[in-house]
Amino acid sequence: MKYAALLTLLAAANAIDPIAVDDLRNQFYTLEKVLWKNVIGTEWSTAGVSGDVELTKAFVAFNDQIQLVRLPPRYPFETWLWAKATEKMRIIDGYYENFVTFIRRQAQPGTVPAPVREWLDVADAILFTNSTSSVAQAVRKIHDLLEYGDMFRGILKVGHPDLCDLQMSPHQLIFDMFNTISLTEIKGYAMMQFSWMLLRIYDKGNYTEEAHLTRMRYAERTARIAAAVKASLASADRGLYRCDPPQHKLGETYEEVTRLLQGYIENEVDMNPDQTCKENCAYYTLTESHGCFKEQFCAKQTKCKGRIIDCNYIDSDMWICMAGKNSHRRYEWIEYENGRTLGQAGTCTRGTTKVDSWWRWLFWHCSYCMCLCDEAGPDSHRYFSLWDSTSDVDSWWKWNLLHCSYCFCLCEDDIQSSERFFSLREATADVEKNKVVTGLRLVKYGRVFHLQISEGTLGERGSVTPGSWVPIQKFDISEIGIREGVDYHTLTYERRAIDLDELDSPSLHVLTGVRFRMIGAHLHFEIRSTPFNFTTGRLSPERSQWISNDNTEGAEKPRSRLELYKPDIPTRKVSSLPVDSQHDQYIEFVNSDFDADAAQSTVPFIDIQPVEPMKGAALLSGAGIVHRGARGSGGFLAAKLFTYDYSPHVSALPPPPPEYAPADDLAAVALPADVY
Structure with a gap:
């Protein structure tokens, strides 16, 4: 239990607001320092305990911390670099699975220790295997593939054709790929340090120089990659919306103002x-x-x-x-x-x-x-x-x-x-229970269009536990006490404009609500933003604020109108309709084109597909209402979300050298070519 307590203390003492994998790496650096002190010193032998068994106990406790980190799913990002990185990660994960099985068995009270030869075989397979399948070589190869962020710049350049279906923004995709790789590398690095310590315990050599060089190389390469990823994340698009489905279905993928x-x-x-x-x-x-x-x-x-x-x-x-x-x-x-x-x-x-x-x-x-x-x-x-x-x-x-x-x-x-009513009621997450918005969609109940959110529970370091869709406050406009302009807005010939805005929260704020309100004759979209502590995941509900772009046509720089040119029914368009609106625009509901449709439909249609990144497990900071369309199409009004910007939390600084480092010049120490 002492190692678990130590790791808990380390987690609380680490640098402010690192992401989970960076925090985990920092925890291991400190744990590594403590373990090497015991390996080199006489504390374990004086206490009458076996060094190899104590070592396994410490690594079992650290594995418990690894399991707490949410492992992002491995999406089918089909590039040569990602395929090669995935191949090396499978090697490390395979070794790690066997490694954890071995150390758990050895750490069990009353277990007869395995023969020394079996322990040494574990270390040899991790460090010295001459084939390309050793852990050391796999970790080194992953770093080579990731140098200078080439893999992530590729995502920024060409994008991912399946992001709409995967429900991930390019920013989230890069971040999750980085997390997946970093977590795998931490496993590999931990196994390498375990092996150096084990060889020292069994008097097979000093190995402090090798261990220190392993740490130096790992830390330097990790810092370079983190810097490249940080830059990629800062420039990556965080927006996410739904594309056209394979088949449009009224009531399932879209609705109409009639x-x-x-x-x-x-x-x-x-x-x-x-x-x-x-x-x-x-x-x-x-x-x-x-x-x-x-x-x-x-x-x-x-x-x-x-x-x-x-x-x-x-x-x-x-x-x-x-x-x-x-x-x-x-x-x-x-x-x-x-x-x-x-x-x-x-x-x-x-x-x-x-x-x-x-x-x-x-x-x-x-x-x-x-x-x-x-x-x-x-x-x-x-x-x-x-x-x-x-x-x-x-x-x-x-x-x-x-x-x-x-x-x-x-x-x-x-x-x-007709069906032309929009609810003006707020859709908010239960911030008092630390809930945040995890999804958004436009839905129609009866004759009224509503904004509906899904909510999840915010955890430490940006993690989110998925929840469910929040029930809508249903009403009919004919009910007693329901007031136009307060509970709902009616589209008319004079009041049929809707503002197109893409709104984001300030730094260290998350999305906790959305609503429509009226500004003049325009239906206007707003978001609620709430500050939070990234490390603990606790919200500050009392500091929540509504954010909007209150620009009007009468301002010094007025909103521009998105014109629809001879708009046909959007479901007749063969190709997928891209987002053609920009922030600070507005669009008016109009009749479809006379020649194309005898002006029988009201366009744009309403896209009611849910936008829920990672099925409610992603942290969000903003939202918007956009138009997807093209020349000759009425297009769709659609919801858009913005995933949280993780770039400020990615660490790019190498750790200080450990105390066990020898005093002489380590640069002159030569390691075998197949050792990391």
């Missing part, structure tokens, strides 16, 4: 209270439906119960493919007599409907206009009439003078039948 702005065909005669056709489609920039003249086409589609916006005349006559009853769309596609087609024409399950404008009173042309509908009425019902899909719906003449044409408009649809 009927905010939607293409809508309406005849001029129904867009004014006098039921006249004396204007043209372009005249109706903002109006509403005032009736259904003679129960024509208007009676055979869902009425726009809100505002009708930005109408345009395309052609008098058309064929319309109506959408299915359970669809959020009104039309699948529209084909005009002049040859222009809106949407992707093809088969029509409900059959096409002929719709023609008409003349009224010989001088009024009652045209069918193509507009946008922004529903805002109180009626929550959605219905489709059962009618003969082959019947004709024609424009007509009124009083033989006016031609009543059907217009294609934008409809701001019935709020109660």
